[in-house]
Amino acid sequence: MMTVVSQKLLAPKIYELVLQGELVNEMKEPGQFLHIRVKRQDLLLRRPISLADINPQEKTCTLIYRVEGQGTLDMSELKSGDLLDVMGPLGHGFPVADITPADHVLIVGGGIGVPPLYALSKAITAKGANVHHVLGFASKEVIFYEEAFKALGEVSISTDDGSYGTKGHVGTILDQLVTKDFQPTAVYACGASGMLRRIDQQFHDHPRAYMSLEERMACGTGACYACVCHLQQDETKTKSKRVCKDGPVFQTGEVVI
Ligand SMILES: Cc1cc2nc3c(=O)[nH]c(=O)nc-3n(C[C@H](O)[C@H](O)[C@H](O)COP(=O)(O)OP(=O)(O)OC[C@H]3O[C@@H](n4cnc5c(N)ncnc54)[C@H](O)[C@@H]3O)c2cc1C
Ligand code: FES
Numbered sequence: 001m002m003t004v005v006s007q008k009l010l011a012p013k014i015y016e017l018v019l020q021g022e023l024v025n026e027m028k029e030p031g032q033f034l035h036i037r038v039k040r041q042d043l044l045l046r047r048p049i050s051l052a053d054i055n056p057q058e059k060t061c062t063l064i065y066r067v068e069g070q071g072t073l074d075m076s077e078l079k080s081g082d083l084l085d086v087m088g089p090l091g092h093g094f095p096v097a098d099i100t101p102a103d104h105v106l107i108v109g110g111g112i113g114v115p116p117l118y119a120l121s122k123a124i125t126a127k128g129a130n131v132h133h134v135l136g137f138a139s140k141e142v143i144f145y146e147e148a149f150k151a152l153g154e155v156s157i158s159t160d161d162g163s164y165g166t167k168g169h170v171g172t173i174l175d176q177l178v179t180k181d182f183q184p185t186a187v188y189a190c191g192a193s194g195m196l197r198r199i200d201q202q203f204h205d206h207p208r209a210y211m212s213l214e215e216r217m218a219c220g221t222g223a224c225y226a227c228v229c230h231l232q233q234d235e236t237k238t239k240s241k242r243v244c245k246d247g248p249v250f251q252t253g254e255v256v257i
Pocket of ligand 2: 219221225242
């Protein structure tokens with residue numbers, strides 16, 4: 001169980017939830033997620049939500065989520081002091097052990113895939129590396145954490161409707177940014193599958209390019225095989241990986257998106 005410290009509306013339908021508890025001691029890797037049991041008795045399956053920030057001193061962690069259906073709607077009604085049934089941290093997060101101050105890191109996020117990239121960027125910048133964030137949103141009104149990311153490194157934003165930053169998807173910015181003069185030494189991405197496919201193509205053979213995937217989940221711990229994805233280099237088409245346990249972060253070129 002974790003205790004709700006605060007809940008704030010960041011943008012229409014997008015909430016920032018701060019939780020406190022001993023579980024924070026186990027949260028070491030950005031990109032891991034919590035599996036949340038909401039209060040509504042009829043919603044038996046837990047909801048996976050990524051860790052957006054981890055603060056060991058305060059024993060708090062932050063989740064940022066968008067209200068999609070009944071589960072996240074139920075979460076949005078949580079008030080400070082409420083208890084929340086939380087399982088985790090789960091999965092394999094983004095590898096950051098190899099990061100050095102010499103690295104030029106590209107972080108690419110889209111919409112509700114942006115939250116885990118904040119904890120990631122904090123972990124990378126703490127190691128002295130240089131980070132450029134490329135973040136895509138549907139429109140100006142659903143942008144969140146722009147200032148927080150700017151405090152860590154450069155930020156380029158695109159919006160689908162052109163209401164802020166570059167018009168179009170993040171690929172438009174990547175075309176201009178990634179040139180012979182700037183080749184990132186490490187790449188990290190999280191977002192919709194279309195965006196991830198683009199990253200997978202562009203950085204297919206990059207030795208340090210990682211993507212966080214989403215799949216519908218049930219157990220969240222690797223037992224039920226609800227969340228499988230297939231390996232790219234598998235001619236038999238029989239080998240699979242579980243997003244909850246083997247992922248959610250995979251290297252580019254590893255799995256079919
Ligand atoms: C590893 C991981 C990390 C995630 N991190 C975030 C995050 O930080 N912020 C955020 O807003 N969303 C995140 N999601 C998506 C989030 O889990 C879904 O939006 C949420 O479960 C929807 O629940 P619901 O009851 O509101 O919607 P409903 O549509 O009513 O959900 C019905 C069922 O489908 C499952 N489901 C629905 N959409 C998804 C989805 N996209 N992925 C997995 N299961 C889904 C639900 O868990 C539930 O079991 C993440 C998903 C995964 C797999
Ligand atoms: S959700 Fe059960 S194996 Fe991944």
